[in-house]
């Protein structure tokens with residue numbers, strides 16, 4: 232860390248505007264390499280104040296690595312990023328006071344009550360003791376967990392834990408939220424509740440970057456979308472424009488196999504016989520099982536064309 236770095240108190244983050252032209256998240260050729268894997272490949276993007284940016288991609292696309300670099304938890308190999316105009320490499324602690332980071336897993340917190348969990352994080356963000364109770368009440372109300380205040384954290388359901396995790400990211404009133412798959416593993420009702428909560432945060436003026444595998448999950452409340460695959464940002468921009476682009480270019484994926492002894496004749500009718508039809512059926516059946524086996528052996532993912540989010 233840069234030794235001259237100053238760390239603003241929690242609560243000052245939203246008011247201290249350093250972002251040029253209202254850009255709250257900016258990455259410049261951000262790259263992360265792990266030995267022989269390029270997890271994030273020269274990613275450049277800009278997210279404006281108040282944007283809700285959906286970061287979509289399949290498993291291993293580089294979403295978590297990108298978010299962790301923005302959250303100052305992973306050091307970029309090359310390039311850099313700015314949160315509210317502050318360089319994540321130069322002033323990581325100042326960046327942390329401006330962001331609320333929700334990881335894609337919930338840590339183990341044995342013997343800790345909900346309010347104690349929130350108090351712990353509020354204290355870590357240097358919120359004065361006399362203000363913490365009010366802050367805790369506020370975030371519990373926002374996440375609809377008031378009646379769980381005195382429950383043990385490890386006794387909460389998954390959906391409640393996810394909401395508590397989100398509550399924790401809000402205690403210091405950050406301007407930017409980095410949410411890594413906040414709805415993963417939730418049932419449909421809990422997903423809707425989470426979505427309503429995120430809409431509320433958006434209405435409060437937060438700049439939100441949220442990751443998911445599924446475009447439809449985010450499309451109705453994100454105004455911007457970025458699509459990442461194999462570490463590369465394939466598309467980024469207005470959600471409707473991107474949806475149109477994707478709808479315009481649907482691909483059909485059909486498996487083919489070359490047969491040395493082609494059953495073609497049975498198809499064109501030139502040599503139609505019960506024997507050739509039977510043979511054709513056999514070949515068609517074997518090709519399906521071959522294809523299935525081949526997909527299992529080589530890994531289904533490898534054979535697929537460029538991944539597209541489900542619409």
Ligand SMILES: Nc1ncnc2c1ncn2[C@@H]1O[C@H](COP(=O)(O)OP(=O)(O)OP(=O)(O)O)[C@@H](O)[C@H]1O
Pocket residue numbers: 265268269270288289290291292293294295296297335
């Ligand atoms: N600490 C690490 N060491 C080595 N490789 C890593 C490490 N972290 C991530 N990777 C690799 O970087 C790539 C991107 O991983 P990342 O977790 O960022 O993807 P993701 O889009 O978040 O995937 P998922 O949807 O499964 O959460 C993957 O190939 C992964 O194996």
Ligand SMILES: [Mg+2]
Pocket residue numbers: 294295296335411
């Ligand atoms: Mg991830």
